[in-house]
Amino acid sequence: DGGITQSPKYLFRKEGQxxxxxxEQNLNHDAMYWYRQDPGQGxxxxxxxxxxxxxxxxxxxxxxxxxxxKKESFPLTVTSAQKNPTAFYLCASSPSTVxxxxxxxxxxxxxxxx
Amino acid sequence: SQELEQSPQSLIVQEGKNLTINxxxxxxxxxxxxxxxxxGEGLIFLMMLQKGGEEKSHEKITAKLDEKKQQSSLHITxxxxxxxxxxxxxxxxxxxxxxxxxxxxxxxxxx
Numbered sequence: 159d160g161g162i163t164q165s166p167k168y169l170f171r172k173e174g175q176x177x178x179x180x181x182e183q184n185l186n187h188d189a190m191y192w193y194r195q196d197p198g199q200g201x202x203x204x205x206x207x208x209x210x211x212x213x214x215x216x217x218x219x220x221x222x223x224x225x226x227x228k229k230e231s232f233p234l235t236v237t238s239a240q241k242n243p244t245a246f247y248l249c250a251s252s253p254s255t256v257x258x259x260x261x262x263x264x265x266x267x268x269x270x271x272x
Numbered sequence: 273s274q275e276l277e278q279s280p281q282s283l284i285v286q287e288g289k290n291l292t293i294n295x296x297x298x299x300x301x302x303x304x305x306x307x308x309x310x311x312g313e314g315l316i317f318l319m320m321l322q323k324g325g326e327e328k329s330h331e332k333i334t335a336k337l338d339e340k341k342q343q344s345s346l347h348i349t350x351x352x353x354x355x356x357x358x359x360x361x362x363x364x365x366x367x368x369x370x371x372x373x374x375x376x377x378x379x380x381x382x383x
Binding site: 191193200201202203248250261263265266 | 276278307314315360362371372373374375376
């Protein structure tokens with residue numbers, strides 16, 4: 159079955175360390191997205207990619223980095239520069255950025271900085 | 273920039289009661305989507321509304337988009353514990369081709 163997979167489900171990081179969240183999809187979607195969710199703030203866009211080897215900053219890209227070397231994969235690195243990284247992170251993919259409404263979402267990764 | 277405001281932020285209802293969640297946009301909506309998220313999990317697409325005055329139903333959940341296309345409501349009839357979760361509205365932003373989300377409504381249903 160096609161789908162989008164995020165791993166791990168829970169992640170703990172020490173302050174000052176970088177950490178990478180995995181997102182893989184086998185839906186043959188061109189576009190992929192990373193969102194961050196904080197209580198009471200809904201989802202906010204971190205980065206998105208319309209095609210392999212290309213990505214764009216979203217609304218809150220500072221302290222994050224991404225890569226899109228393969229169509230299926232869009233890993234997100236939370237760097238030590240991110241001042242408040244504890245949050246729930248959701249990855250999504252869609253056939254294109256024009257068809258955002260047909261996005262599929264992963265199960266999410268909860269990152270906690272200790 | 274376009275913003276989506278949801279109300280209420282949190283809702284606790286007794287099983288069997290009806291409830292309504294609202295989503296208000298600062299600008300005209302070109303596509304309005306409702307999602308449900310179980311705590312700590314991904315989003316599940318519920319339904320999409322595009323035309324002013326449009327109404328769609330799925331099982332006991334009904335969503336409407338007003339004629340001016342700036343407000344949507346999600347109505348749950350005879351709520352059940354399985355309806356518990358976070359409900360998010362989302363909208364297309366035609367200027368950026370990005371999907372923006374509302375602030376979310378946390379629903380709890382107790383027996």
